[in-house]
Amino acid sequence: MTGKTLTGFACSIPLTLALSGCLGDPALDFRVCGDAEVPGDVDALRISVLDPDMHEIHAAVLELVDADSGDVLDSIPLTTSIPSGTGLGWARVEALLEGVKVITFARRVADLDTQGSVDMPINLSCLGMSCPLGQTCVEESGEGKCKIAPNASDPPGC
Secondary structure (H helix, E strand, C coil), X not given: XXXXXXECCCCCCECCCCCHHHHCCXXXXXXXXXXXXXXXXXXXXXXXXXXXXXXXXXXXXXXXXXXXXXXXXXXXXXXXXXXXXXXXXXXEEEEEECCEEEEEEEEEECCHHHHCEEEEECCHHHCCCCCCCCEEEEEECCXXXXXXXXXXXXXXXX
């Protein structure tokens, strides 16, 4: 993913640069995995870091398919980073298809500035599911189920 650009971010800079330097916060790596395929199931990812009250601190969109040519720019699994903020918070990834949110996964993070990375599975069993605040869709026995959002160190992983 070297040289790709996150859009909709406070700064739009190549991913090869340290995004944490953009806003002065440490970075949080999002390791996105799962069975969703690019371009059929997903064509972009919206990643965000939220405060304890679920208000966005930082967010960015990573285009996985070139809108003009239809060329695949990146695929899942992938790793990308955005500034993390500090203290207790949340990490969330939303898989998008033609601008519409199709899959969401969220994790609770005890200490955003020291966490470093989070595993964020995007599974088709969660396609179209909408979970209540504080919950996320987790695949269990091949089915998507709304569960209390796991902590950063808890399963599922990538």
